[in-house]
Amino acid sequence: xxxxxxxxxxxxxxxxxxxxxxKNPIGQIITPLGEIWIELDERTPNHKASFIELAExxxxxxxxxxxxxxxxxxxGGCPDTPEGFxxxxxxLAPEFHPELKHIYGAVGAGRDGNPDKLSARCQFYIVQNKDxxxxxxxxxxxxxxxxxxxxxxxxxxNVPRDDIDEPTxxxxxxxxxxxxxxxxxxxxx
Numbered sequence: 001x002x003x004x005x006x007x008x009x010x011x012x013x014x015x016x017x018x019x020x021x022x023k024n025p026i027g028q029i030i031t032p033l034g035e036i037w038i039e040l041d042e043r044t045p046n047h048k049a050s051f052i053e054l055a056e057x058x059x060x061x062x063x064x065x066x067x068x069x070x071x072x073x074x075x076g077g078c079p080d081t082p083e084g085f086x087x088x089x090x091x092l093a094p095e096f097h098p099e100l101k102h103i104y105g106a107v108g109a110g111r112d113g114n115p116d117k118l119s120a121r122c123q124f125y126i127v128q129n130k131d132x133x134x135x136x137x138x139x140x141x142x143x144x145x146x147x148x149x150x151x152x153x154x155x156x157x158n159v160p161r162d163d164i165d166e167p168t169x170x171x172x173x174x175x176x177x178x179x180x181x182x183x184x185x186x187x188x189x
Contacts, residue, residue, distance in 0.1 A: 022182070025052050026185065027051060027107075027144060027175065027177060030173075031065070037149055043097045044097065045095070051124070051144070054121065055177045060076065063173050064076065068165060072128060073127055073128055074125065075126075076123070078123050091121065094117045101142065102134060102142060104128070104131075105127060106146075159171065
């Protein structure tokens, strides 16, 4: 009886320990050049939830990095269109936070020139400029930070591209959400 009680107690404690290790959603972007991991920020809950929803639905998996500019950004998702982004299902109100800046590796939501600064939730970009892009702060929502794979982003922005900054060879996206503990995330920094 004592042995059974010990086994039950031990199993309960192991299960409780596993539950106490909260897992955080991490954006995983697999490209032909390598893998990029993005830590999604709690201070932009709508953008974070949108990214998770679209990634888990496989939204970006048939798309690519469609605009790459050295010392600027690698942009992926739906391409810019002359009409802009006008599907309300794919627009989000901005979530500007004074501590979230366009530093090297910041992940932001693309948008057109709409006066309300609504984000096109179908498009994201990664800041590749090592000095950051302060001029974008307060105009575009930053909702994440690359924690693994910036060397891949550096490669992506330096591929051959055409006169509208689209890579001449398609850089496909396979965007997923993986769940990691804080310890696992810290191991990537």
